[in-house]
Amino acid sequence: xxxxxxxxxxxxxxxxxxxxxxxxxxxAWRSGFQxxxxxxxxxxxxxxxxxxxxxxGEKVHSVLVEKGAADVILSLExxxxxxxxxxxxxxxxxxxxxxxIEPMTVNTGxxxxxxxxxxxxxxxxxxxxxxxxxxxxxxxxxxxxxxxxLGAASRHLPEISEKCWFDAIEERVPAKxxxxxxxxxxxxxxx
Amino acid sequence: MRKKLNEVNxxxxxxSGNEAIARGAWEHGVHFSSSYPGTPSTExxxxxxxxxxxxxxQWAPNEKVGMEVIAGASFGGARVLSTMKxxxxxxxxxxxxxxxxxxxxxxxxxxxxxxxxxxSSQNEQDNRLMGRAAKVVVLEPSDSQEAKDFTGxxxxxxxxxxxxxxxxxxxxxxxxxxxxxxxxxxxxxxxGYTKDIAKRVPIPANARKxxxxxxxxxxxxxxxxxxxxxxxxxxxxxxIGIITSGISYQYVKEVHPEVSVLKLGMTNPxxxxxxxxxxxxxxxxxxxxxxEPYLEERIRSQFLIDGTGSExxxxxxxxxxxxxxxxxxxxxxxxxxxxxxxxxGRPPTLCAGCPHRGAFHTLSKMKASSTxxxxxxxxxxxxxxxxxxxxxxxxxxIGVLAGIEKAVGREEMPKLVSAIGESTFVHSGITxxxxxxxxxxxxxxxxxxxxxxxMTGGQENPTTGKNLRGEPAPALDLVKLVSACGVKHVxxxxxxxLPEMKRAFQEEFDREELSxxxxxxxxxxxxxxxxxxxxxxxxDKCVHCKICVKxxxxxISWDAEKKIPVISEILCWPNCNLCVQVCPKxxxxxxxxxxx
Numbered sequence: 076x077x078x079x080x081x082x083x084x085x086x087x088x089x090x091x092x093x094x095x096x097x098x099x100x101x102x103a104w105r106s107g108f109q110x111x112x113x114x115x116x117x118x119x120x121x122x123x124x125x126x127x128x129x130x131x132g133e134k135v136h137s138v139l140v141e142k143g144a145a146d147v148i149l150s151l152e153x154x155x156x157x158x159x160x161x162x163x164x165x166x167x168x169x170x171x172x173x174x175x176i177e178p179m180t181v182n183t184g185x186x187x188x189x190x191x192x193x194x195x196x197x198x199x200x201x202x203x204x205x206x207x208x209x210x211x212x213x214x215x216x217x218x219x220x221x222x223x224x225l226g227a228a229s230r231h232l233p234e235i236s237e238k239c240w241f242d243a244i245e246e247r248v249p250a251k252x253x254x255x256x257x258x259x260x261x262x263x264x265x266x
Numbered sequence: 267m268r269k270k271l272n273e274v275n276x277x278x279x280x281x282s283g284n285e286a287i288a289r290g291a292w293e294h295g296v297h298f299s300s301s302y303p304g305t306p307s308t309e310x311x312x313x314x315x316x317x318x319x320x321x322x323x324q325w326a327p328n329e330k331v332g333m334e335v336i337a338g339a340s341f342g343g344a345r346v347l348s349t350m351k352x353x354x355x356x357x358x359x360x361x362x363x364x365x366x367x368x369x370x371x372x373x374x375x376x377x378x379x380x381x382x383x384x385x386s387s388q389n390e391q392d393n394r395l396m397g398r399a400a401k402v403v404v405l406e407p408s409d410s411q412e413a414k415d416f417t418g419x420x421x422x423x424x425x426x427x428x429x430x431x432x433x434x435x436x437x438x439x440x441x442x443x444x445x446x447x448x449x450x451x452x453x454x455x456x457x458g459y460t461k462d463i464a465k466r467v468p469i470p471a472n473a474r475k476x477x478x479x480x481x482x483x484x485x486x487x488x489x490x491x492x493x494x495x496x497x498x499x500x501x502x503x504x505x506i507g508i509i510t511s512g513i514s515y516q517y518v519k520e521v522h523p524e525v526s527v528l529k530l531g532m533t534n535p536x537x538x539x540x541x542x543x544x545x546x547x548x549x550x551x552x553x554x555x556x557x558e559p560y561l562e563e564r565i566r567s568q569f570l571i572d573g574t575g576s577e578x579x580x581x582x583x584x585x586x587x588x589x590x591x592x593x594x595x596x597x598x599x600x601x602x603x604x605x606x607x608x609x610x611g612r613p614p615t616l617c618a619g620c621p622h623r624g625a626f627h628t629l630s631k632m633k634a635s636s637t638x639x640x641x642x643x644x645x646x647x648x649x650x651x652x653x654x655x656x657x658x659x660x661x662x663x664i665g666v667l668a669g670i671e672k673a674v675g676r677e678e679m680p681k682l683v684s685a686i687g688e689s690t691f692v693h694s695g696i697t698x699x700x701x702x703x704x705x706x707x708x709x710x711x712x713x714x715x716x717x718x719x720x721m722t723g724g725q726e727n728p729t730t731g732k733n734l735r736g737e738p739a740p741a742l743d744l745v746k747l748v749s750a751c752g753v754k755h756v757x758x759x760x761x762x763x764l765p766e767m768k769r770a771f772q773e774e775f776d777r778e779e780l781s782x783x784x785x786x787x788x789x790x791x792x793x794x795x796x797x798x799x800x801x802x803x804x805x806d807k808c809v810h811c812k813i814c815v816k817x818x819x820x821x822i823s824w825d826a827e828k829k830i831p832v833i834s835e836i837l838c839w840p841n842c843n844l845c846v847q848v849c850p851k852x853x854x855x856x857x858x859x860x861x862x
Contacts, residue, residue, distance in 0.1 A: 087612060100280060100443065110280065111409075113442035115385045121614030121642065122820050137520035138409075138442035138513070141587045143600035154609060161606045177823050178612040182815060183650050186610035198604055217836065 226263020
């Protein structure tokens with residue numbers, strides 16, 4: 076049986092995590108795989124932590140990624156990336172935006188935002204830190220961060236062809252934003 | 267433009283469990299649906315509303331009313347659906363139990379969406395136990411395809427055996443997506459209403475006969491389950507036989523594909539003959555189930571066998587592949603390359619621009635607090651507000667306030683109010699208010715009217731002036747309603763007018779009579795302001811007092827180096843100016859003119 080790919084997409088409410096996981100699922104499905112994904116709605120929408128588990132392969136049963144099994148973790152916020160680091164497989168890679176969004180606990184002084192770069196270095200977590208604001212500003216659109224991330228992820232998911240990625244993006248974004256999203260994907264892939 | 271799903275008659279779709287249930291209802295000719303929103307069930311009704319106009323779907327004021335209306339529609343011969351979260355079935359329990367006796371003229375399917383792990387609820391009750399107690403059929407799908415297929419089978423069972431069917435799903439079924447093969451809608455005629463008193467009036471003489479029919483029905487279903495497509499044996503290594511249902515089946519197949527499995531799609535009544543055949547073929551029996559050890563206790567006591575499960579996994583929280591891997595054969599977890607890292611939590615917060623912030627900020631400043639209820643405003647308990655102290659269930663904010671007053675007297679809790687949303691007030695808070703009037707309470711009830719059932723993602727309700735499909739509907743007038751209950755002091759306040767909000771609380775705290783404050787301002791999900799304005803800081807005027815930060819607004823963070831607030835351009839809500847109001851030095855300003 077061929078290996079199942081395990082991906083976790085995480086970040087905070089309102090960052091476009093669910094949209095990114097929809098695109099990933101669609102691209103994997105178009106590439107001929109069985110796909111399952113799982114996420115939790117509700118409270119999480121109010122600025123809390125949000126995550127989506129995506130699994131694809133020949134035959135997928137569980138909707139949840141197991142700890143120690145994630146091939147790729149994609150995070151739209153850098154502390155949230157750390158929250159899921161224990162899910163990484165030995166060959167896994169953590170791909171995160173370099174964005175800081177302070178939780179209310181930090182804002183109101185009851186907690187301290189960690190030095191994410193330092194922790195990643197100390198623990199030697201294989202990672203790619205993306206200067207996402209720069210890229211998004213160059214592209215003139217702040218809403219494409221999630222697609223930049225998917226572009227970066229695509230290098231670790233060779234089972235999915237570029238055409239399938241493009242078709243999946245086209246299916247999910249409004250026509251007038253298609254070009255900038257495809258450009259965002261390419262920028263992510265080139266990182 | 268994307269086609270509506272009612273124009274898709276074949277092929278495969280990538281659907282969540284909730285979307286699949288909606289699809290199953292549509293394909294199987296359902297005519298009518300009435301429900302109250304509740305995570306994780308809400309998207310079933312929303313999908314019907316958006317995609318399947320052939321089903322007449324409506325929001326009910328609460329789950330009990332939803333259940334009663336579908337009961338009537340079933341009496342009229344229509345196929346009906348009512349969906350709710352697990353605790354919603356508690357609200358609807360009264361009609362639910364007796365509907366079991368009465369049976370189904372048009373097929374009745376009730377969806378209970380349980381929330382193991384308590385992602386967005388107040389408890390993790392397992393409603394298979396409710397189904398059993400009410401003596402109705404319980405079905406448990408394990409993925410989206412089964413969610414759709416079982417919905418169809420549920421209508422067949424319901425009409426064949428004259429019984430309501432409880433489709434019991436969990437968060438991971440509702441909110442996970444997988445590929446589903448779909449088909450066209452098959453119309454089923456509405457049978458029409460015929461008078462049948464012996465069937466529909468459970469006075470004692472009739473109810474006794476009805477109960478006999480229910481017992482016989484369960485016996486017949488038990489046998490039907492033997493070769494039903496809902497239950498199946500997957501024989502593998504016979505040294506261990508797993509009995510499982512729902513999402514748990516998928517975890518077993520994922521981590522221990524070698525073992526023998528009895529997958530039960532119908533978990534009430536249990537197909538004893540099939541279970542016996544399975545346990546006779548395997549050396550050891552194990553149970554893998556999420557929630558209560560329901561299968562384990564029933565099957566072990568039926569056959570007086572040994573068997574393990576719940577003590578190896580857990581009756582608390584969600585099941586997951588790690589727990590199942592460890593639970594079966596004492597399996598090793600996958601090796602972890604990185605340990606869990608301790609990090610600050612990221613709890614949910616009130617949105618930037620949320621109308622509730624003005625009310626909770628004011629309560630907090632006045633060192634006042636509230637008895638709480640179920641909705642976004644439950645977040646009033648969080649820092650920096652710390653202004654909500656109790657939650658029991660939908661509608662309880664009012665009864666609880668009344669009871670505290672009865673126990674300790676108003677003078678002991680002069681600054682305690684009820685905090686309840688308008689949708690929750692209509693759901694089941696109004697009876698609490700009637701009780702306060704009737705029994706001479708003197709406290710203050712705050713109805714937080716944001717014109718939306720917001721916590722569940724933004725649904726209409728009887729106060730909003732729109733129905734489930736967004737069409738105009740009569741809007742319930744809360745002021746008149748509250749006055750009609752006998753409350754003499756009712757006022758409406760904009761919670762973002764902080765001086766007025768404070769004055770209202772102070773006057774009502776001082777009053778020795780019952781009062782209602784309606785805080786009225788729409789949820790930010792309700793509208794998109796026409797112009798983008800953000801709060802601007804004049805750093806020269808800032809005295810670094812952090813009062814703005816203490817609003818708990820996600821758009822305001824603190825730059826520790828420069829000691830000034832930073833306003834997020836993305837998050838700052840155009841027509842909110844709470845931070846401008848609280849700044850003691852006018853360092854924050856905002857151009858609100860022309861912003862709607």
